[in-house]
Amino acid sequence: LGLEARLRRALDRDELILFYQPQLDVQTNTITGVEALLRWQAHDGGIIPPDKFIPLAEETGLIVQIGEWVLHRACKQLKAWQQAGKAAIGMSVNMSPVQFQSREMPAIFKRVVGSSGIDPCQLTIEVTEGMLLEDLDAKIALMKGLKDLGLKLSIDDFGTGYSSLSYLRKLPLDELKIDRSFFIDFFEDTKSRALVSSMIFLSHNLNLLTVAEGVETEAQLRFLQKGGCDLYQGYLFSRPLPNDKLIELLSPED
Numbered sequence: 001l002g003l004e005a006r007l008r009r010a011l012d013r014d015e016l017i018l019f020y021q022p023q024l025d026v027q028t029n030t031i032t033g034v035e036a037l038l039r040w041q042a043h044d045g046g047i048i049p050p051d052k053f054i055p056l057a058e059e060t061g062l063i064v065q066i067g068e069w070v071l072h073r074a075c076k077q078l079k080a081w082q083q084a085g086k087a088a089i090g091m092s093v094n095m096s097p098v099q100f101q102s103r104e105m106p107a108i109f110k111r112v113v114g115s116s117g118i119d120p121c122q123l124t125i126e127v128t129e130g131m132l133l134e135d136l137d138a139k140i141a142l143m144k145g146l147k148d149l150g151l152k153l154s155i156d157d158f159g160t161g162y163s164s165l166s167y168l169r170k171l172p173l174d175e176l177k178i179d180r181s182f183f184i185d186f187f188e189d190t191k192s193r194a195l196v197s198s199m200i201f202l203s204h205n206l207n208l209l210t211v212a213e214g215v216e217t218e219a220q221l222r223f224l225q226k227g228g229c230d231l232y233q234g235y236l237f238s239r240p241l242p243n244d245k246l247i248e249l250l251s252p253e254d
């Protein structure tokens, strides 16, 4: 069976799962939310990472169905943590540019989030700069449609795409995520540190919540504390975890 057929079957057979990577407050080191990250747990073996199948899902359009599944699963999980007596946290989900090509998209989100019983402001939708390359006005209209539902919007992998900064004026964003590539060779490279400081400054001046991803060392975290970054995620605190491991990290409701 080819990869496409196996992926279709995986959806039917419930072989897709979400892992969750904690996001923490830079100053207090408490968990404020998680990013949902898709995995494929094949029946006959190990866990397949998303970069092995998302490109194909995008080419075939299957990503629309998969994206709906991810959203549904993420909402259900938030509700389950709530029912298990855990303090309310946020959840970020990744959205493919291909999902953004459909006018149906806000209606799908409305149905899925609406039927889940969660507060929409607990959900952040992460979009990438790549999504903005063509037909910017249509994309902005779709983003506004999501904002009208009460969802939050984040620009992911910031600083790595091809778009110009001017789109920041036009998009209804709540959050900016500094791409993890800026943290590679962080302490050998003065320019990486200068760029991270500048992105935090830029983000705050636009009234956006600033998230650093790929934080692997205490020294990086201290740099972010001094720079006033809001949230971080990365291997320093935790890799993406399955639900049974993640739930142990969540504090009880007050």
Ligand code: G
Residues within 6 Å of the ligand: 036, 037, 038, 049, 050, 051, 054, 070, 093, 094, 095, 096, 240
């Ligand atoms: O979890 P990992 O770091 O291996 O993820 C690799 C990439 O796959 C990430 O950059 C992320 O954007 C993408 N990805 C993970 N989960 C999802 C998902 O649910 N939907 C989409 N569209 N992309 C995802």
Ligand code: G
Residues within 6 Å of the ligand: 021, 037, 094, 156, 157, 180, 213, 214, 215, 216, 233, 234, 235, 236, 239, 240
């Ligand atoms: O593209 P996106 O921002 O969604 O990327 C998330 C990806 O980054 C996931 O594949 C996740 O496994 C990976 N990731 C998360 N934390 C770290 C980290 O501290 N270091 C590295 N190298 N990768 C990380």
Ligand code: NA
Residues within 6 Å of the ligand: 035, 094, 126, 156
């Ligand atoms: Na992301």
